[in-house]
Every structure is written in structure tokens, then in C-alpha cells.
Amino acid sequence: MNAREQQTTLEQAARKRIKDSHALDGDIGRLAHFYRGWASSYELDVGRDGYCGPMIVAELAGAVQTAYLASERTAIxxxxxxxxxxxxxxxxERLGFRLIDGIDLSQEMAEKARQTRVYRHVQGDVDLNxxxxxxxxxxxxxxxxxxxFTLGHIGPDALRELARVTRPNGFIIVSTRKSYAEATSFENEVRRLQDAGVLETVQCLNDAKYIAEEGAHYWVFKVPDSACAETEQHL
Ligand SMILES: C[S@@+](CC[C@H](N)C(=O)[O-])C[C@H]1O[C@@H](n2cnc3c(N)ncnc32)[C@H](O)[C@@H]1O
Known part of the structure; x- marks a missing residue:
């Protein structure tokens, strides 16, 4: 096998793993098992497939801090x-943020995040659903x-908890793969939460770059002043 054929084989294998991850039906046992096996090669695989989501959400966080927040990046x-x-x-971290906590379902993925040493605290075994x-x-x-927010992972209703842990006048930034947003009617959940006063949409980058096979929407939500009371009432 020559170098080019080898490269193609690796790219196909990476795409298959990414696709397989979408067929896990939100089952946390299967998701945890799948990501346990993928943790060591995840970055190589998504890198091969041109994954640029992390860069875009981080740049959006930078823009939100510059545009709306009074504190320096080191204090956000x-x-x-x-x-x-x-x-x-x-x-x-590259953009100057320093107080970053991470949570994830997979202990093995979380351990990799810990090893980057850019997080203040990382916790595994946390279900966002x-x-x-x-x-x-x-x-x-x-x-x-x-x-x-991708097929087979978490449902749109997980947004409500993300809003609860975010302070009033704080921001939530999420990516939704196009196919996920369509299949789950993500926008309907956004509308429901907006109507309930849990969040407001500030910006949406529609059909932006994400990964080779498809684009994503990037949402910036603001948690309104009154949201804490609304969310606690709901719980
Ligand atoms: C495609 S990776 C994205 C990781 C990282 N945010 C990135 O952009 O590279 C999906 C991550 O979601 C985690 N995950 C899947 N279902 C979850 C759930 N129900 N609760 C918490 N994390 C979950 C997986 O363990 C995995 O680390």
C-alpha cells in the first residue's frame, strides 16, 4: 500500500468511527464504552476529518467576552x-482564558482533557442528559x-441545565450538526426555552464549517436576568 492509499484508508476508518458514534441512541452505557475505546485516537481521527468546531466556539467565546463582559479573560x-x-x-487557553472547568461522560476522555493541563478542574462520569x-x-x-448536541449523544432538552449553571447575563455557546438540528427540531426547544424566559438567542452562525462531511450551526445564547427563578420553578 502506498502512502496515498494508506492515508485514504486512515481517513475512511476515521469517518467510520465518527459515523458509528452517531448510532449510540443516547445510551450512556454504550456512549461511555464507545468513547473509552476512542479516547486514544479521537484527536487524530477528527483532525483527519478537518474538525474545526473547537476553534470556532472558542473564538465565539472570545468575541462574547470582548463585546459584552466587563471582566478580563483571565477572570471569566x-x-x-x-x-x-x-x-x-x-x-x-490560547485566547487567554484561564478558569476553565470540563465535564464529560467518559472517564477516559476526561483524563485526556486533564492531561492538557489547561483546565482548572475536570470531572468524568457526568451525564449531560x-x-x-x-x-x-x-x-x-x-x-x-x-x-x-450531535446524533446519538444528548437531546436538545439538555440546554435547560446548561442555562441553569450559567449566571444571569452569562452566555451559552453550542454547536449543533446540521443533521442533528433537523432530526431533533433543536430550534423548537430553543423557542420553548425562549418563551419560558430561560435563554435568549444572541447570534447563530448558520451552516458554518464544522467537519468535512457536514457543517454545523453555532448558537450563542444569553441567560436573562430572570432565568434563575424560572429554571428553579421548573425543577
Ligand atoms: C464528539 S466528542 C466532542 C468532544 C469535545 N467537546 C470536542 O469538541 O472535541 C463528544 C463528547 O461528548 C461526550 N458525551 C456523550 N454523551 C454524553 C452525555 N450524555 N453526557 C456527557 N458527555 C457526553 C463523549 O464522552 C465525548 O467526549
Whole structure:
């Protein structure tokens, strides 16, 4: 096999692993098992497929801080929800953010994120589909969730908990693969949460670059002043 054929084989294998990850039906046992096996080669695989989500969400966090927040980047508390191996944290650190916490379902992915040393704290075995019971309301200035609102992973209703842990007047930045947004009617959930006063849409980059096979939408939400009371009432 020559170098070019070898490269093509590796790219095909990477695409297959990415595709397989979308068929896990949100089953946390299967997801944890799958990512346990993928943790060591995840970055190589998504790199081969041109994954640029982490760079885009980090740049959006930089723009949000510059445009809206009074504190310096070093003092902005960020939650990287579904941090994986830490690709988002590394981009955030490059842009001057320092108070970054990571959570993820997979202990092995979380351990990789820990090894980057850009996070203040990383916790594995956290399911974003349920209540984030170790996290007080209004803990973060910015919450980011990149590559997790994707088929077979978490449902759109996980947005509500991300809003709860974000402080009033703080921001949530998420990516949604195009196919995911369509299949789950993500926009309907956004509308429901907007109507309930849980969040407001500030910006959406529609059909932007994400990974070779398809684009994503990147959403920036603001948590309104009154959101804490609304979210607690709901719970
Ligand atoms: C495609 S990776 C994205 C990782 C990282 N954010 C990035 O952009 O590289 C998806 C991550 O979501 C995590 N994940 C999947 N389902 C989850 C759930 N229900 N709760 C928390 N994390 C979950 C996986 O363990 C994996 O690390």
C-alpha cells in the first residue's frame, strides 16, 4: 500500500468511527464504552476529518467576552460541557482564558482533557442528559458545549441545565450538526426555552464549517436576568 492509499484508508476508518458514534441512541452505557475505546485516537481521527468546531466556539467565546463582559479573560469562569479530550480548552487557553472547568461522560476522555493541563478542574462520569447535581446554579460566565448536541449523544432538552449553571447575563455557546438540528427540531426547544424566559438567542452562525462531511450551526445564547427563578420553578 502506498502512502496515498494508506492515508485514504486512515481517513475512511476515521469517518467510520465518527459515523458509528452517531448510532449510540443516547445510551450512556454504550456512549461511555464507545468513547473509552476512542479516547486514544479521537484527536487524530477528527483532525483527519478537518474538525474545526473547537476553534470556532472558542473564538465565539472570545468575541462574547470582548463585546459584552466587563471582566478580563483571565477572570471569566467557563464550563466546557462534554469536554472530550480537551480540544476546546486548549483553544480557550490560547485566547487567554484561564478558569476553565470540563465535564464529560467518559472517564477516559476526561483524563485526556486533564492531561492538557489547561483546565482548572475536570470531572468524568457526568451525564449531560440529567441534572448537573454537583454544579450550583449560576456558576459560570460562559458555558460551552461543542460536538455533543450531535446524533446519538444528548437531546436538545439538555440546554435547560446548561442555562441553569450559567449566571444571569452569562452566555451559552453550542454547536449543533446540521443533521442533528433537523432530526431533533433543536430550534423548537430553543423557542420553548425562549418563551419560558430561560435563554435568549444572541447570534447563530448558520451552516458554518464544522467537519468535512457536514457543517454545523453555532448558537450563542444569553441567560436573562430572570432565568434563575424560572429554571428553579421548573425543577
Ligand atoms: C464528539 S466528542 C466532542 C468532544 C469535545 N467537546 C470536542 O469538541 O472535541 C463528544 C463528547 O461528548 C461526550 N458525551 C456523550 N454523551 C454524553 C452525555 N450524555 N453526557 C456527557 N458527555 C457526553 C463523549 O464522552 C465525548 O467526549
Amino acid at each position: 469562569a467557563i464550563l466546557d460541557a462534554g469536554c472530550g479530550t480537551g480540544l476546546v480548552g486548549v483553544e480557550l 440529567g441534572p448537573l447535581s454537583d454544579h450550583a446554579s449560576a456558576s459560570y460566565d460562559i458555558t460551552i458545549c461543542c460536538g455533543v
